[in-house]
Amino acid sequence: MKKITVISGKGGTGKTSLVGCFASLASGKAVLVDGDVDAANLSLITKPVRLEEHEFWASKVADINLESCEDCGLCLELCRFDAISGGYIVNPVACEGCGFCYYSCPYDAVRLNDKLSGNWFVSQTPYGSLVHARLGIAEENSGRLVTTIRNKGEELAESEKKDYLVIDGPPGIGCPVIAALSGVETALIVTEPTVSGIHDLERILAVCRHFGVEASVCINRYDLGEEQSGIIEDYCLRENVPLAGKIPFDRAFVRSMIQGVPVVEYKDGSLSEKINAVWESVNVL
Amino acid sequence: MLNLAIASGKGGTGKTTIAVNLALTLEKENTPVQLLDCDVEEPNAHLFLKPELTHKQSVGIPVPSIDLDKCSFCGRCAEVCAFNALAVLKDNVMILNELCHGCGSCAYLCPETAITENDRPIGIVESGMVNNISFAHGILNPGEAMSPPLINAVKNLISSEALTIIDAPPGTSCPVVAAVSDCDFCLLVTEPTPFGLNDLDLAYQMITKLGISAGVIINRSDIGDGEVEAYCSKHKLPILQKIPWNLEAARYYARGEPAVSHLPEWQVLFKELYKNILSAREGAEAK
Numbered sequence: 382m383k384k385i386t387v388i389s390g391k392g393g394t395g396k397t398s399l400v401g402c403f404a405s406l407a408s409g410k411a412v413l414v415d416g417d418v419d420a421a422n423l424s425l426i427t428k429p430v431r432l433e434e435h436e437f438w439a440s441k442v443a444d445i446n447l448e449s450c451e452d453c454g455l456c457l458e459l460c461r462f463d464a465i466s467g468g469y470i471v472n473p474v475a476c477e478g479c480g481f482c483y484y485s486c487p488y489d490a491v492r493l494n495d496k497l498s499g500n501w502f503v504s505q506t507p508y509g510s511l512v513h514a515r516l517g518i519a520e521e522n523s524g525r526l527v528t529t530i531r532n533k534g535e536e537l538a539e540s541e542k543k544d545y546l547v548i549d550g551p552p553g554i555g556c557p558v559i560a561a562l563s564g565v566e567t568a569l570i571v572t573e574p575t576v577s578g579i580h581d582l583e584r585i586l587a588v589c590r591h592f593g594v595e596a597s598v599c600i601n602r603y604d605l606g607e608e609q610s611g612i613i614e615d616y617c618l619r620e621n622v623p624l625a626g627k628i629p630f631d632r633a634f635v636r637s638m639i640q641g642v643p644v645v646e647y648k649d650g651s652l653s654e655k656i657n658a659v660w661e662s663v664n665v666l
Numbered sequence: 667m668l669n670l671a672i673a674s675g676k677g678g679t680g681k682t683t684i685a686v687n688l689a690l691t692l693e694k695e696n697t698p699v700q701l702l703d704c705d706v707e708e709p710n711a712h713l714f715l716k717p718e719l720t721h722k723q724s725v726g727i728p729v730p731s732i733d734l735d736k737c738s739f740c741g742r743c744a745e746v747c748a749f750n751a752l753a754v755l756k757d758n759v760m761i762l763n764e765l766c767h768g769c770g771s772c773a774y775l776c777p778e779t780a781i782t783e784n785d786r787p788i789g790i791v792e793s794g795m796v797n798n799i800s801f802a803h804g805i806l807n808p809g810e811a812m813s814p815p816l817i818n819a820v821k822n823l824i825s826s827e828a829l830t831i832i833d834a835p836p837g838t839s840c841p842v843v844a845a846v847s848d849c850d851f852c853l854l855v856t857e858p859t860p861f862g863l864n865d866l867d868l869a870y871q872m873i874t875k876l877g878i879s880a881g882v883i884i885n886r887s888d889i890g891d892g893e894v895e896a897y898c899s900k901h902k903l904p905i906l907q908k909i910p911w912n913l914e915a916a917r918y919y920a921r922g923e924p925a926v927s928h929l930p931e932w933q934v935l936f937k938e939l940y941k942n943i944l945s946a947r948e949g950a951e952a953k
Contacts, residue, residue: 420676420837425864461770474847475847481770481774484771518871518875519875521839523840551837552837553837556811557839558707606920608921632889635859639860
């Protein structure tokens, strides 16, 4: 089984639209994971039917019992996350659940409660199983939630004897991205021909190398910045990173999204051929 | 003065474009303005503003270091660490720095006072000026997982003398919360597509949970459908501006040039936007 993560550094370059296409092009041989757990969109173009729902309990939150509290102020002084207000009220968004207040309170007035950090789901789509999640609003631990669903995806791909695990990664380079890249052989970096796209490509490539993941590059909407597209191609050549393909700007991407289908099912012809070429190229890596 | 956050849920909707063009518009109107790029994983605003970065500081997380001569290997530090960053063996203590949140519990609670804390660098903050705009951004080191301490370091530079624009990262989790917390108002940038709408909803829920009032900017307003507008009117969320898709503006963006410096129609759009922000903010305060 081949594991592929689609990432970008910069957001909005077209990761999810492409993963939807790959799902369709893999014709039933892939398990899909939506690793963008705080803004998950893959389900909007893959018609999932939910089969399982799980709770994700990953963190703690402090709770101060005002009856036992003697107003000594130690917790206020020790907390490095400014999570405790003057009236000994814990702000659950700021609290990291480190337990410093719990262990150090001289009056045992602090409790650490488990906190529901999100939910994750296994769904059936016309393309195969989809594992996706919803991180609780303003929650932490997105990296651990990504790890949870990536592991579930792997388990399903093995038990269902699939050829591919395709992970739709989050933007950025931080913890959920690292979790989405962990243990995969290949990353496809989707970039755009803009100064931002180039800058962010360099940083996400550094992350791939840091973790020993092979990467290739796809330039989306290459015709909106022919000059920058050329700069990216030269950069890939210099860095010895394969160019998986170039996809033109096409309003069919938005129209197909509104229909709720991958663009390769909405419009055939040269656009679909180019996307298919990217998929083939990722396959042979 | 006002602290304005720019957030989006979905990536690539145009947060940095709005931040940069709004900053330039305000500067032209002689409003003191500061732009803080808090998308420390992928900071881009400097590519458009090209500020002269004259100050640079390293930002770190305080991580434990153990004096093995003092350590009795009692295991208390590993027991209290909520992030499994410490493992106590028979005659050694393993520290997994990248898991450490820098909370300080282990050092404080060690019965042998064998633990001291040292800053482990996770990135840098750079700052400087571009004409009359004061600018700063954070740059997270590739391979680092935790960005909020760096985001907070950038926000420590907030000036009370200027209108501060905070360019937030995409998403709705801890880095975004760190960036938008304590701001006076939030601009939610979206696009009129199903992905844009889904993530606008998540971002709006986050902002509401933090108790910050918000308005919406619909970028590329003519590319999709009317669902985002319907959502805004249902939730009484003010639409502060609609920016149509513009090939010329996209080409300027590709080259790293702010469109307000070239396109008169964008200057009008951003002047209007600022007016709409002020009146939406007044409306929110009145409530």
